[in-house]
Amino acid sequence: MKKLLIILSLIGIQYTYSQDSISVGKQIEKISPEKNPLDMGDLKIKLNSQGDQWIKFSISSQIWLRSTENNPGTNVNGISQDQTHDAGIRRMRLIVQSQLTPFYSVFLQMGINNQSFISGGGSGTGNNGAGKKPSFFFHDAYNELAIIPRNDFQTGKPNKNNLYMGVGLHSWNGVSRLSNASTTKMLAGDLPIFNFPTIEIADQFARQLGVFAHGEFDRLNYRFSINKPFATNIKPNVGGPAVDNNQSGKLSYSGYAFYQFFNKETTITSFLPGNNLAMKKVLNIGTGFYTNKDATQTQPSENVFESHPANIFGADIYSEIPLGDKNKEMGLVFYSVFYNYNYGPNYLRMSGLMNPGTPNPLFTGQKALEGAGNNRVLMGTGNIWFSQVGFVLPKFSKILKIQPFFNYALKDMKALNQNGSYYDIGANFYLYSQNAKIVAQYSSRPLYDINSKNIFDRKGEFLLSLQIVL
Secondary structure: OHHHHHHHHHHHHHOEEOOOEEEOOOEEEEOOOOOOOOOOOOEEEEOOOOOOOEEEEEEEEEEEEEEEEOOOOEEEOOEEOOEEEEEEEEEEEEEEEEEEEOOEEEEEEEEEEEEOOOOOOEOOOHHHOEOOOOOOEEEEEEEEEEEEOOEOOOOOOEOOEEEEEEEEEEOOOOOOOHHHEOOOOOOOOOOOOOOOOOOOOOOEOOEEEEEEEEEEEOOEEEEEEEEEOOOOEOOOOEOOOOEEEOOOOOOEEEEEEEEEOOOOOOOOOOOEOOOOOOOOOEEEEEEEEEEEEEEEEEEEEOOEEEEEEEEEEEEEEEEEEEEOOHHHOEEEEEEEEEEEEEOOOOOEEEEOOOOOOEEOOOOOOOOEOOOOOOOEEEEEOEEEEEEEEEEEOOOOOOOOEEEEEEEEEEEEEOOOOOOEEEEEEEEEEEEEOEOEEEEEEEEEEEEEEOOOOOEEEEEEEEEEEEEEEO
16 A cells, blocks of 8 residues: 555656646556547556556545435434535545556555545544544455457457456446446436445445456356355344345355447446447447345244345346437437345335434434435335436537436335335536536435335435546
8 A cells, every 4th residue: 555655646746747648757648538539548557668567547536515305303413403414525436457467457446435524434523523534445356367358469459259257356246237337427416326236235335255257258248256245144023024144154146248239338347337428329238137045034933033045136228329410419328227126025225325314212203214314215125117318418518518317216115015216307517528527416205104104205305416537
């Protein structure tokens, strides 16, 4: 880590910037982007004259400003509060990639997430108070070997098929495109989160430890992995729903593959974009899965425990279509996915991003099943259909580009008596392609009565997100 900090310091002190290149000691250059001529690319240090040994850096930051309608019976910092205004760091990341030989590479991603005035850090007050000093941790840390490279080692010519294998803490996930989503090329203000079926339960921020393989067979892009899920040991209540308990220690298996009808995508990293501003014609259809035996547990009767597998299936379609005059840079971005989740009887999970609230013990009104703050029904045993669409408006400025979008999720959970509709509506304002953008979004969520399991109210949230990627 000290060596990395030294390298970054030298870059900061010595670099001279131009539109096309940067130089620091050994040659550092801007990588020419494949899809969008406005994308800035990454900082890259060549380690040899041939250019097949290098180290590359990328930095990203997403800052949120919000106004949130809290669920009934919410305390914020011990005080009853119906609406909360806050600011926070949704994501702050540093990525380091290194190609040590033409066939061996290392990928590291570090950073923090979800820091607000009251969440993401310590507890209490003082130096280590609520929201302060969030943990800076590794999101990804894996080594990868090229079995069949994209380009032939000897001739440099592209191979029609390729295969890579790796091991470590990784995000080469199964289930869907959205389960492998890039967080710097999202269509909306954020991901729906239910796209990660074990998020922060049996994984570490959507990553598990294990081995993976990915590559292409002509137009079929694929990824598969075998992993050791992170340990869970929640004890179920007698006659209650399934809870996360994988104490038997079974391995998980996952995979995702998609067929590319038009332009092909390059998957050097695991992250698939959800939005390329429709610069090229894309149509992909995919399907995937995640399975883990004995992932959850119920207690049908006193001291009688029963284990259940987690079986998740997904099928999706992703399309980007340029429209009209090419010089206008108009286009449509569309994505739709169906998830079938089975975690065991009546499994249900709640979650709220950077949730500011805690339950008010003195509240006597109608209580929400979701709990306090901005909690919502995230996912559970049942089905979810999610779709999103965005339209890049005709070019009218050399500086600004606008893309309105709409998200919709329909959740059919076995533990609930009514289906729930969730939606987000907003617009992206691009100042330098996706390297610098502002997102304005309004979100609406239903609330379920704690007793009847039917919807009794809705709450909303306004979001202004500022994103920079280098």
